[in-house]
Amino acid sequence: MKLLTHNMLTSHVKGVTKGYPLLIKATEVKVNEVDFNPQFVTRMIPKLEWSALVHAAEELGQRQDLPDELVPEYENNEEFLKKVHRVLLEVEVIEGCLRCPESGREFPISRGIPNMLLNEDEV
């Protein structure tokens, strides 16, 4: 599970009003090489919940020097975009779980795939 994907996932447990962001508990994390596309990163940034991304990266010990707030004019800042690229696409949670911040329900991640399926009574 990449952090770009994580940034979009919410918990849909019955009764939960804000199942976002999901907390990450990782037992295995990998960092892979993914081709850098600055335009893609630039376009993704406004779609992100920035603080959720920073928090997630921190939970994985992969935050490095990612800032709390977006830097101004990031479109032209290749160094910054590369940092974002790394955190969004290159860092992957292989084993662990996601936890709904409201209900505490845990969603396992195995072999890089988060399982968001709910039981019948949770839907």
Place this chain on the structure above:
Amino acid sequence: MKLKELESWLQQVDAFEEPKILLEQYPTSPHISACMLYTIQNTFNDIEGKLVADLGCGCGVLSIGAAMLAAGLCVGFDIDNDALDIFRRNAEEFEISNVDLVQCDLASLEAEAYAKKFDTFLWAAITMAKTAVYSLHKTTTREHIQKKANDWGVKMEVIAELRYDLPASYKFHKKKSPLLNLIKGSVERKPFLDEKKHPAVIKLQLFFEKLVSWKIVIPKVVLE
């Protein structure tokens, strides 16, 4: 990448080992997948550098194709563990790094939230490029879909009949190649389908001209 090249890559993607009848799992043929993805990219530029969602991704043939056409990231969503396992194997084998997989029930996905984030949706073997939902359905389910469409306030048109080379993998399938209808739904109420901002009708015509020229679609009289 040329169409032929994409198609030959997709032919090597592993499909379902034992398709599950209850989940209605059909692999999308490499030929159709390649044609569709190629059209979506070349005519509409909706894959390269985009955030793509593959809803009901199965073994990932469309996602892998999208990744090969340089999608920024293609996220596959499916309910089935076994299919996702095959998808993951496929991605490893082809060394595809710009895909991600999520196991979930599509029925419980909050469409609106995801609609704002993703650029392009691949769904049930065809696309929903921000404005219109295109989906493939068997002829026999058309009436059922029309009823659902009416319930949801969705305007539905049967656009074309597609020759779909589905092998008789299920014992009860007597016909070898069921005709599938290409259905366009334009939802009048949901916010992400705003036809004034995105001329879906024009896109649709172009899309079909391409598919017709490749002889994989037989245009049919539009019902509405």
